[in-house]
Amino acid sequence: MTHILLANDDGADAPGLIAAYEALCELGEVTVVAPAQQQSGQAHAITLETPLRANRLRERPGYRVPGTPVDCVKLALNQLVESPPELVVSGINQGTNGGILVHYSGTVAAAKEACLQGIPAMAVSLCQYRDCDYSAAARVTRTLAERLLAQPLPRGVLLNVNVPPGPYEALAGLRWCRQSLASLDDVYERREDPRGRPYYWLGGSGPFKGEAEHDDLIAVEGGYVALTPLRVDWTDEESWRGGGSALVEPL
Numbered sequence: 507m508t509h510i511l512l513a514n515d516d517g518a519d520a521p522g523l524i525a526a527y528e529a530l531c532e533l534g535e536v537t538v539v540a541p542a543q544q545q546s547g548q549a550h551a552i553t554l555e556t557p558l559r560a561n562r563l564r565e566r567p568g569y570r571v572p573g574t575p576v577d578c579v580k581l582a583l584n585q586l587v588e589s590p591p592e593l594v595v596s597g598i599n600q601g602t603n604g605g606i607l608v609h610y611s612g613t614v615a616a617a618k619e620a621c622l623q624g625i626p627a628m629a630v631s632l633c634q635y636r637d638c639d640y641s642a643a644a645r646v647t648r649t650l651a652e653r654l655l656a657q658p659l660p661r662g663v664l665l666n667v668n669v670p671p672g673p674y675e676a677l678a679g680l681r682w683c684r685q686s687l688a689s690l691d692d693v694y695e696r697r698e699d700p701r702g703r704p705y706y707w708l709g710g711s712g713p714f715k716g717e718a719e720h721d722d723l724i725a726v727e728g729g730y731v732a733l734t735p736l737r738v739d740w741t742d743e744e745s746w747r748g749g750g751s752a753l754v755e756p757l
């Protein structure tokens with residue numbers, strides 16, 4: 507029977523994870539290993555200084571781990587699941603993980619960790635922050651998981667999926683995308699504590715705008731589900747082939 511590992515960064519009780527769990531159960535056996543706390547923005551962080559305990563979930567097969575998304579995947583693959591899953595799914599995240607957000611995202615990182623370990627993986631995000639309805643994204647997750655199981659991407663490549671808000675029937679379709687390089691417009695709110703000292707809180711980022719035709723963010727704006735293949739090998743092909751130019755002249 508097909509075995510799928512499900513992780514996320516919003517926590518083991520997040521509605522997006524539960525929606526993904528229910529959709530993926532139609533494909534096989536699903537084990538959840540997810541953070542005990544909200545871990546958005548933790549990227550590929552791992553826990554080194556404190557022990558990790560895995561507490562069994564009561565509601566579905568799996569564990570909650572008081573660590574990061576990557577801790578969850580590492581611990582799952584190393585200790586918690588009996589045999590390697592055929593697929594690792596991360597999500598469904600509450601909020602966009604397109605463009606350069608992939609560098610901050612715990613959702614993407616959990617899938618990236620699986621990919622580093624040679625297991626087909628995808629991250630799924632719903633591009634909505636409030637009053638989220640995950641039903642369309644859950645149907646898309648199920649379909650894409652089935653396709654990935656039948657035809658995995660090359661080793662070292664993970665699939666990043668961003669689903670626009672709205673009902674399933676309103677989706678314009680699937681689009682094969684590049685990661686947008688549009689920059690973020692960070693908004694730090696400056697406030698004062700009761701003793702008059704300032705503190706700062708990242709309130710959000712301005713509206714994301716894609717730039718190029720094939721950008722993931724443009725696709726989502728147009729109502730498409732953006733599918734972006736991401737590489738774990740960060741080597742820049744062009745620079746490497748160029749031989750490093752003046753940098754590698756003899757010392």
Ligand code: MN
Pocket residue numbers: 515516545546547599600601613
């Ligand atoms: Mn999140």
